[in-house]
Amino acid sequence: QVLRQNDNHYTLKLVEINIDLLNKKDVFILDEGLRIFQWNGRTSPRPLRYKATQYMNLINNMERSKRSICVQMTQGNYDLDDKYYTDIFWKTMGVEINEGEDEVEIEEEVEEDEEEEVILVERQFMFER
Secondary structure, eight states, X not given: OEEEEETTEEEEEEEOOOGGGOOTTOEEEEEOSSEEEEEEOTTOOHHHHHHHHHHHXXXXXXXXTTOSXXXXXXXXXXXXXXXXXXXXXXXXXXXXXXXXXXXXXXXXXXXXXXXXXXXXXXOGGGGOO
16 A cells, blocks of 8 residues: 655555565655564655655554564664564565675665555455455
8 A cells, every 4th residue: 555645634545566666755655564674764754764664663553463573673773673573574575685785675666656655465365355
C-alpha cells in the first residue's frame, strides 16, 4: 500500500514487492507478518516517517497483538541498523547481498511532481485467506 501525503491528509494504496519502487523521497513499509519493516528514503520528510511509524505500530498493535518485530532503516545508514534484519529485508525484496557489501543501489531519479509516499508492501500470502 502507498500512503500518500496530500495537503494535510494521507491515502493508502497497495503495491507489489518491487525494488524499483524504492526511492530517496518516499517511505516504504514491508509487512511480512511477524516482521514489519519501514524503509525511509534518504530525503523523505520527517512527518512522513512519523506517519509510517504510526501505521507500522498500528498494524503490530491491532492485528498482531504486539508480536511483530518492527524494524526501521534509512537509506544510506544501513551500518547503523541491525544487519540481520536489514539482510532479511533485502532478500525479501529480491536483492542478493554479497559479503562486504554495505549498500544496495537505489534509483535516485524521482519525478518532480510526485508527492511523498509511504508504501506498504505485503507478501502475497497475506491476502490469501
